[in-house]
Amino acid sequence: MCSKGKMQSPINIDPSTLLYDPNLSPVHVDKSTVASEIINIGQMPRVRIINSARWPSVNVSGGPLNPYRYRMQRMDIHFPRGALFGSEHSIDSKKFPMEIQMIAFNSDLYRNFSSAVASPHGIAALSLLVQIGKKTNEELLKMTIATSSIRFKRKRVELLDLKPWKMLPHKADYVTYEGSMTSPGCHETVTWIIINHPIFITREDLDSWSQLQQTITEEAEPRYIGPNFRTLQDPHGRIVRTNIRHRFKENDAECKKRLSDTWYRSNPNRTEAYPKRKMIHRRRHHSKPPIKDELL
Structure with missing residues (x-):
């Protein structure tokens, strides 16, 4: 699927081909504080949301996801090393320093992520593009501080007071298209929502992510995770819609x-x-x- 699929992600968003859709409503993310852990899985750092009776779930709904609700499962983080271009998606052929992907599964149709990822309308992915700024987003800063504890593969640390909704800009503009997961097996079951406002990270904090390594322990020649983005895929004529009027x-x-x-x-x-x-x-x-x- 990764090499033969016709709906693969990420893609370049070409502003000249966007289709305005007046029926796209705002996307809603529950304002919940969640328990989570950030893990170095070797290919990337990943924030896993702990969905349990003790902690509230974060539901994502609205916009192209209607009429379903999607439960946030994790956040995948993509970044560079020694450069300022680490995002997976690009806009008008321009990349950004970092991309955070909030991945959620359709909890109305499927019992768990594993069932949803291989099924129609299974996955929603909210993409936050990150730009260099004077101050790091508060929730992103929590994750950045935790990177010092997950330098090597399989290391993990708890984040018990994460507020994913605080990473989202207040404005509701976005673009959306049908695509795939960007890691194997590249299932083409993902509704992508790319938020039309960046969040920010300082250059110093961005450099903290570039210290993460693919190996379990220190090696003579370190193998760093970054850059950890998939190459851009052919859109194959897919429609990219927007609510930006x-x-x-x-x-x-x-x-x-x-x-x-x-x-x-x-x-x-x-x-x-x-x-x-x-x-x-x-x-x-x-x-x-x-x-x-x-x-x-």
């Missing part, structure tokens, strides 16, 4: 803008084009400038 006057043809005229606002490689476009749009519509932490 651009506002303009219906009779103003000059300012009707396709989604290709927007971009991941945190991407430093695209800022040169920003001032001119911003000033033209403000002059014609007297609107406020775009929020700088928008991604599309």
Whole structure:
């Protein structure tokens, strides 16, 4: 499936081909504090959510997931080493320093993750793209501090007060497409939701992740986990939908803008084009400038 599938992930999100879908509602993530543990599995660090009677589950619903509820199972973390491009997905062919993937299974249709991952409508994946900033997201900081305890494979440490919902930006913009898991066996049962606002990590904290190693103990020539992203896959004509609607006057043809005229606002490689476009749009519509932490 990994080499022959036609719905593999990750993919490049091409803003010029996005399809606006007015029926896409906001995505909801339960505001629950969970017990979890972060584990070095060799290929990546993974946060496992402990779903038990003692601790509340985190349900994900809304948007392209309707009418089902999905129970958060884990978070997979992708990052670089010695560079600033470690995300799996890219936007307009540009990568980001880090990507956190919240993986949930359809608890309305299936009893557990193992059943869901191989079945239709089985998995939801919320992708958070991470950009360099002056302050690390509070929940991401908890995970970053824990990396010092999981330097080697099979090491794990508890995180008993993690709040996954606090990692999500307040705004509800996103893009979505049907794809696959990005690790073997690459099951094509995943509804991907890529949030349209980054969260932030300092450069120093990002470097902490790059110290994680694939081996059980120290070796003479260390084998580091990063970079641990899968290569981009062919979209094979898949539709990528969005709930991002651009506002303009219906009779103003000059300012009707396709989604290709927007971009991941945190991407430093695209800022040169920003001032001119911003000033033209403000002059014609007297609107406020775009929020700088928008991604599309």
